[in-house]
Amino acid sequence: MNIPAVSAAEQEIEKLMALHPKGFDLSLDRIRRLLEALDSPHRKLPPVIHIAGTNGKGSATAFCSALLEAVGLAVHVHTSPHLVNWHERYRIGVKGGRSRIVEDDMFAEALRRVAAANAGQTITVFEILTAVTFLLFSEQPADAVILEVGLGGRFDATNVVERPAVSVIMPISLDHQPYLGDRVELIAAEKAGIMKRGCPVVIGKQEYSPALDVLVESAERLSCPMAVYGQDFSAHEEFGRLIYQDEFGLADLPLPRLPGRHQIANAAAAIRAVKAAGFALTDAMIEKAMATVEWPGRLQRLTEGRLLELAPKDAEIWVDGGHNPGAGEVIAEAMAGLEERRARPLYLVTGMINTKDPVGYFRAFADIAEHVFTVPIRGSDAGLDPVALAESAFDAGLVAEPAGSVAEALAEIVRRQLPEAVPPRILIGGSLYLVGNVLADNGTPPK
Incomplete structure (x- = not known):
């Protein structure tokens, strides 16, 4: 509608x-x-x-x-x-x-x-x-x-x-x-x-x-x-x-x-x-x-929309609103099980609200994520500060840094991409609110 x-x-x-x-x-x-x-x-x-x-x-x-x-x-x-x-x-x-x-x-x-x-x-x-x-x-x-x-x-x-x-x-x-x-x-x-x-x-x-x-x-x-x-x-x-x-x-x-x-x-x-x-x-x-069966925002791959233009050429972008340690485990398992997982580096772009356990969530990705960018959640007064969230990712054994927005994180991934490198896999998630922001910005809201 x-x-x-x-x-x-x-x-x-x-x-x-x-x-x-x-x-x-x-x-x-x-x-x-x-x-x-x-x-x-x-x-x-x-x-x-x-x-x-x-x-x-x-x-x-x-x-x-x-x-x-x-x-x-x-x-x-x-x-x-x-x-x-x-x-x-x-x-x-x-x-x-x-x-x-x-x-x-x-x-x-x-x-x-x-x-x-x-x-x-x-x-x-x-x-x-x-x-x-x-x-x-x-x-x-x-x-x-x-x-x-x-x-x-x-x-x-x-x-x-x-x-x-x-x-x-x-x-x-x-x-x-x-x-x-x-x-x-x-x-x-x-x-x-x-x-x-x-x-x-x-x-x-x-x-x-x-x-x-x-x-x-x-x-x-x-x-x-x-x-x-x-x-x-x-x-x-x-x-x-x-x-x-x-x-x-x-x-x-x-x-x-x-x-x-x-x-x-x-x-x-x-x-x-x-x-x-x-x-x-x-x-x-x-x-x-x-x-x-359809379930938007849960391990959903973006196949069209504005954000794909901001990512490295041929990159995969996935979104998932899972936000607790249990969800982190099944999402990480799903990412690890995708074809070409070893060939494609996995980047996380993560925002979370302050009622969650970020270290427990990030720990599930410790062995498979190349880098984490932490971002604010637009429209939520409960969003965790990206600097504090990056520290939680570091405590879970990941290399992380804050970014001002999802677009800024994607730009940094583009900057890091070498000309002959395999296109990355990017998982944007940690909060349904962040996924909502992303689907709105991408022009692909649930139908």
């Missing part, structure tokens, strides 16, 4: 930002009050696939959407945060086609209605935006809703859905510690808060056994029908194919078009979740989904 340069929805959000706090205040009382004033739209939804996790929940959302659309169903999709435009958080289902980013006038009108129902009472902007999700999705016909959690789970504003078709918990690792706790089992307990008594639960691949133990115990306590990765379903790569297996049988499938070996486990969790939600899938439908 075409979003106006000055959109009506963004003007409404700016008004709300001036009235209400931008941050998180984890509680469900305010959102429940607001939804009641709106005549409880969260109780008028088609079957909901509710997805939480530290890493991989966005990919699982994308896979679930692609799977259901391969069936020919209309699927509403809620994600957060957005990359370039607020509208990206709301995709409206289309029967027999791909969901579409909400139209500006529809979004703006929903914002006005929610603000009017709130009547100036204390609330966060995220809670208002979540109420908009339920209002939009309850009033537009669809066959399913995919609802990605914003932060945590137990007290996330999305966690007012009383009977999800399935709750999905993707990999748990350390992130948002001030809100969720400083141990993986504490974070797992918060994520497990989206489980509802007697409702199906799918647990994706977990790296940490204490987190898995908490998730399994929570599901058992609530008498939830449960499917656990590695126990009840699994997937692996074999001869360039994805081999998926669960209690229903085995499927020989094409690899997903999303790059990175970690996407095999993410795809498996989504396949099992869609089945657990009660939707029938054939191998042909799953094949179509693997070929059509």
Whole structure:
């Protein structure tokens, strides 16, 4: 869709930002009050696939959407945060086609209605935006809703859905510690808060056994029908194919078009979740989904746009919004697994916000990155100073220096490029906010 340069929805959000706090205040009382004033739209939804996790929940959302659309169903999709435009958080289902980013006038009108129902009472902007999700999705016909959690789970504003078709918990690792706790089992307990008594639960691949133990115990306590990765379903790569297996049988499938070996486990969790939600899938439908799945800003290679002109000739530019140590590990593994990895030097152009663990993120790249340029994040008052971020990269064993912008970093990479040298691979990331800046500057926002 075409979003106006000055959109009506963004003007409404700016008004709300001036009235209400931008941050998180984890509680469900305010959102429940607001939804009641709106005549409880969260109780008028088609079957909901509710997805939480530290890493991989966005990919699982994308896979679930692609799977259901391969069936020919209309699927509403809620994600957060957005990359370039607020509208990206709301995709409206289309029967027999791909969901579409909400139209500006529809979004703006929903914002006005929610603000009017709130009547100036204390609330966060995220809670208002979540109420908009339920209002939009309850009033537009669809066959399913995919609802990605914003932060945590137990007290996330999305966690007012009383009977999800399935709750999905993707990999748990350390992130948002001030809100969720400083141990993986504490974070797992918060994520497990989206489980509802007697409702199906799918647990994706977990790296940490204490987190898995908490998730399994929570599901058992609530008498939830449960499917656990590695126990009840699994997937692996074999001869360039994805081999998926669960209690229903085995499927020989094409690899997903999303790059990175970690996407095999993410795809498996989504396949099992869609089945657990009660939707029938054939191998042909799953094949179509693997070929059509899209997830902007996550290991996305830029193949067009203005930034390519600023990089060395024939350089590869990748963007990824992963920002914690767990994400760093899977991104570094994906970069290391690309063809010609040894021939192409890898440069990182990184910006991060001050709630993250930059040393833990950078450590994953210590053996594969040639050089790091640290950059500011435009439009964020929480961005880490590039000098301090470069010091964190140095502490992780990398050679790093600050740059004034992504464009300045690319110019420096060009300057370093010898005439006969192999074109480099450049990974721009460390923050979804930075990726949003890059996609906007490049002229390639999500569609």
